[in-house]
Amino acid sequence: MSAGTENIYLPKMAVLDRVVSEIADVKTFYWRFKDAEAQAEFKHFRPGQFAQVSLFGVGEFPTSLPPSPTEDETFFTVRQVGSCTSALHRLTPGDHFAVRGPYGNGFPMEQYYGKNLVFVAGGIGLIPLRSCIVYALNNRDKYQRIQIFHGAKTPNELMYVPNLHQWEQTPGVECYLTVDRANNGWSGNVGVVGSLFKKPGVQVPVENTIAFVCGPPIMFRFVIKDLLGMGFAERNIVSTLERYMKCGVGKCGHCCIGMAYVCVDGPVFTYEQIKRLGEDI
Amino acid sequence: MKARILRRDEVLKIVDRLRQMRYEVVAPFHGRGRDTYFDTVTDNNRDRIQIHLPNPYYPPKKFVFPHIERLMKFQRSNGDIHIEATYEQPKRAIFGIRSCDLAGIYHLDRFYLGREFRDVYYENHRKNLFLVNIVCTDPDQDIGEDCFCICTDTGPAAREIFDLQLMDLGDEFMAVAGTPAGETLFADPIFRQGTPAHIEKRRALLDQLRHSFKKQSTSWFSTTVRYISHSESLEKTWEEIGNRCFECGGCTYVCPACTCFTVSDRQIGPNEFERVRTWDACALSGFTRMAGGFNPRRAVHDRRNRRFFRKLAYYFIQRELSMACVGCGRCAAVCHGDIGMPTVVEMIRRATDEVIK
Numbered sequence: 001m002s003a004g005t006e007n008i009y010l011p012k013m014a015v016l017d018r019v020v021s022e023i024a025d026v027k028t029f030y031w032r033f034k035d036a037e038a039q040a041e042f043k044h045f046r047p048g049q050f051a052q053v054s055l056f057g058v059g060e061f062p063t064s065l066p067p068s069p070t071e072d073e074t075f076f077t078v079r080q081v082g083s084c085t086s087a088l089h090r091l092t093p094g095d096h097f098a099v100r101g102p103y104g105n106g107f108p109m110e111q112y113y114g115k116n117l118v119f120v121a122g123g124i125g126l127i128p129l130r131s132c133i134v135y136a137l138n139n140r141d142k143y144q145r146i147q148i149f150h151g152a153k154t155p156n157e158l159m160y161v162p163n164l165h166q167w168e169q170t171p172g173v174e175c176y177l178t179v180d181r182a183n184n185g186w187s188g189n190v191g192v193v194g195s196l197f198k199k200p201g202v203q204v205p206v207e208n209t210i211a212f213v214c215g216p217p218i219m220f221r222f223v224i225k226d227l228l229g230m231g232f233a234e235r236n237i238v239s240t241l242e243r244y245m246k247c248g249v250g251k252c253g254h255c256c257i258g259m260a261y262v263c264v265d266g267p268v269f270t271y272e273q274i275k276r277l278g279e280d281i
Numbered sequence: 282m283k284a285r286i287l288r289r290d291e292v293l294k295i296v297d298r299l300r301q302m303r304y305e306v307v308a309p310f311h312g313r314g315r316d317t318y319f320d321t322v323t324d325n326n327r328d329r330i331q332i333h334l335p336n337p338y339y340p341p342k343k344f345v346f347p348h349i350e351r352l353m354k355f356q357r358s359n360g361d362i363h364i365e366a367t368y369e370q371p372k373r374a375i376f377g378i379r380s381c382d383l384a385g386i387y388h389l390d391r392f393y394l395g396r397e398f399r400d401v402y403y404e405n406h407r408k409n410l411f412l413v414n415i416v417c418t419d420p421d422q423d424i425g426e427d428c429f430c431i432c433t434d435t436g437p438a439a440r441e442i443f444d445l446q447l448m449d450l451g452d453e454f455m456a457v458a459g460t461p462a463g464e465t466l467f468a469d470p471i472f473r474q475g476t477p478a479h480i481e482k483r484r485a486l487l488d489q490l491r492h493s494f495k496k497q498s499t500s501w502f503s504t505t506v507r508y509i510s511h512s513e514s515l516e517k518t519w520e521e522i523g524n525r526c527f528e529c530g531g532c533t534y535v536c537p538a539c540t541c542f543t544v545s546d547r548q549i550g551p552n553e554f555e556r557v558r559t560w561d562a563c564a565l566s567g568f569t570r571m572a573g574g575f576n577p578r579r580a581v582h583d584r585r586n587r588r589f590f591r592k593l594a595y596y597f598i599q600r601e602l603s604m605a606c607v608g609c610g611r612c613a614a615v616c617h618g619d620i621g622m623p624t625v626v627e628m629i630r631r632a633t634d635e636v637i638k
Contacts, residue, residue, distance in 0.1 A: 005401040009352050010366050056355040056362055057554035059546050082572025096362050244571045246544045249398040253541030254568060257577070259596045264397065
């Protein structure tokens with residue numbers, strides 16, 4: 001046994017409380033650590049950080065932390081894609097898995113005090129941004145205008161619908177939704193997320209503003225183009241990157257791009273930094 | 282630095298002393314042909330330990346960072362799961378480690394222990410490791426076609442990290458203690474005081490050795506580090522390098538300074554699983570492929586670029602205060618496409634020179 005050095009690879013036991021289905025293949029898993037102390041310690045995470053989730057005998061995967069540290073519950077929202085996420089999707093309330101983290105830099109929300117916040121999320125890109133949005137709303141007096149733009153392929157694929165309804169009705173929050181293809185009596189906007197910026201009545205503040213952009217690569221590229229066109233400085237556009245990862249603590253080497261380890265130097269980067277990393281997003 | 286002199290025929294007594302001190306001693310041996318390897322010393326093979334021989338293709342890195350290592354076990358019982366971290370803390374000595382491989386261990390120390398997160402598994406292997414360095418002095422045996430430690434400034438005589446360093450002066454060996462642990466060995470009567478003549482002989486021999494290296498490209502290395510760090514290397518060169526890569530991962534497998542690993546779970550009993558880590562290689566396309574299939578590093582030359590950038594960019598050299606290339610030449614020796622480090626350094630230097638000069 002080693003004395004002194006903490007084992008950075010050792011996860012702690014967690015128990016699944018309940019599962020909520022978000023959209024096809026995407027569910028939200030509410031969980032807590034078995035150990036109350038571990039739970040209390042974990043709660044100090046920052047929006048934009050991530051955790052490593054262990055499924056025994058299957059493996060470990062990194063995932064965003066969609067809750068805000070200002071909320072009580074801890075949860076992950078995960079799309080079923082590979083072996084680990086499928087194993088998580090098979091769990092039922094009461095089942096055990098393990099978690100370690102939080103890891104990464106997170107969004108420097110304190111540095112953004114006094115600024116306008118513009119959130120642009122495509123599809124499940126809203127998962128990491130949900131944390132910042134809720135954090136900003138719970139610290140409403142610290143920020144100026146708050147705008148949320150969320151786009152999905154169809155109305156059935158809008159994320160966190162109860163939250164969206166709530167944000168739409170919150171005074172002082174401008175929440176705009178759009179879908180690529182309308183159905184089910186959708187009366188809202190149809191088009192890509194960027195189309196919302198040009199809608200009558202929508203005015204995106206550029207001065208003193210931080211734009212958060214998360215979504216699929218194609219959406220990311222177009223939104224960046226739109227924002228730069230509006231006059232946003234590259235350093236005022238922030239996003240979080242995803243990479244294949246094994247350790248989460250800068251050792252395994254998988255997520256290393258350019259001069260950065262996404263796990264420890266990121267996953268939050270400004271567009272100015274992302275451009276210099278020199279890899280596909 | 283304390284130094285002593287000992288007789289040639291008494292050098293292996295150091296191995297005996299270490300074994301008496303309950304160290305598992307590993308040392309280099311001859312296999313068939315060019316093949317050489319590190320193995321645990323026993324009463325039976327003790328006399329076959331080689332002082333001068335071509336450096337084994339597999340570096341002694343595996344003694345601090347094993348190919349496969351169990352990190353933890355998961356046991357399921359009565360609906361509950363128990364997680365148990367599994368540690369190994371051997372008391373081991375490496376006799377006859379070359380200066381390049383010593384620099385490799387130095388780099389691993391910097392990488393696994395010198396940053397924000399310390400790797401406890403590496404630390405356990407490293408904690409009780411006793412290192413006996415042998416200076417490469419035999420131009421025919423020790424210094425191979427591909428050796429270039431004079432370019433990376435890691436040899437032929439290491440300046441630090443060893444507990445004890447041995448150098449063949451002909452009839453006698455000079456022993457230098459690098460740590461208090463190494464110095465305690467000097468209590469043994471096989472060691473005696475040296476004279477200024479011994480020091481002079483060592484210096485003269487090291488001077489002469491510099492000319493025994495086949496690759497004499499010191500300036501190329503630093504120039505290439507500068508080009509890569511300033512993003513002046515050309516995409517075209519990386520494509521050429523990529524075209525020659527067979528994607529076998531051999532270069533990373535023999536590298537004493539490569540650190541990447543992958544982690545996987547496997548079942549070892551009806552209700553028992555283990556989590557192991559194994560070496561991984563950035564040359565392989567699956568290295569960056571995410572669940573769902575998206576791979577940000579698609580082309581071979583992107584992956585080649587990655588490996589050399591990681592090793593040669595000034596940013597990373599500064600980050601670890603150590604370069605992830607130690608001049609051992611193994612990648613050059615095993616590469617089927619002849620794109621080992623010395624070739625790549627030369628290709629980049631030449632191609633970039635043509636454009637910017």
